Amino acid sequence: MEEIKTLIDQYVAWLGSKITLRQVADWIEITTPYLDRNNDYLQIYARRQNGSYILTDDGYILDELEISGCKLESPKRSALLEMILNGFGVKLVNGAMEVSASKDDFPLRKHNLVQAMLAVNDLFYLASPMVTSLFLEDVIAWLDENEIRYTPNVKFTGKSGYDHLFDFVIPKSKKRPERILQAINRPSRDEAGATAFAWIDTREVRAADSRAYALLNDSEKPVSPSVMDALNSYEVYPILWSKRQEMVEELVV
Structure with missing residues (x-):
């Protein structure tokens, strides 16, 4: 029990040490330690709005998949996308993955958004044009x-x-x-x-x-x-x- 608790504490500390912040206009850019399929660090953006916070990927995940030739136009893929987003409580707003958060649930909502980004990126990315099914x-x-x-x-x-x-x-x-x-x-x-x-x-x-x-x-x-x-x-x-x-x-x- 103590060994597992120590491992979890070390993981949480590692996450905190790897997160960086940068001001971008009226948004705060949050760079996470998680890598996408291009080995780039995932970034999300946050800003205060009406007493709460908006967190978004600014459309990055879906734009990257589209550029790679992985279109989400089929009913089956659209349904899979919606299923993943609903599982993490994430909304799709003008092509961007988005959540709202309060001060109390900000860490949880941020975690859910990043996990949804990873899940969508992994589910829909086709490693080769010859791949015919997910x-x-x-x-x-x-x-x-x-x-x-x-x-x-x-x-x-x-x-x-x-x-x-x-x-x-x-x-x-x-x-x-x-x-x-x-x-x-x-x-x-x-x-x-x-x-x-x-x-x-x-x-x-x-x-x-x-x-x-x-x-x-x-x-x-x-x-x-x-x-x-x-x-x-x-x-x-x-x-x-x-x-x-x-x-x-x-x-x-």
């Missing part, structure tokens, strides 16, 4: 094909008070405990760290025998051993997409 769609099709029961897009509030959105929860059965499954389209140390933190923060409010898995897309390139090690060290069990059939029995029962 990784999450492939995962859903695989779960359905193997008759693995699941509830999609489940949000849990962790011990810290932050909300964490998990892609799938496989309910407890007579033989297996509750299983939480996160699909990671672009496995990296940052993505592994975010998933590990979400699980560390959440596991204490779930059943003691609950297990977490990360399904890693290795279709385009091999997953780094450092990513696998990072997940394993926090008891998030990695599953390579190329070896997914080896895990069917553990998930289907």
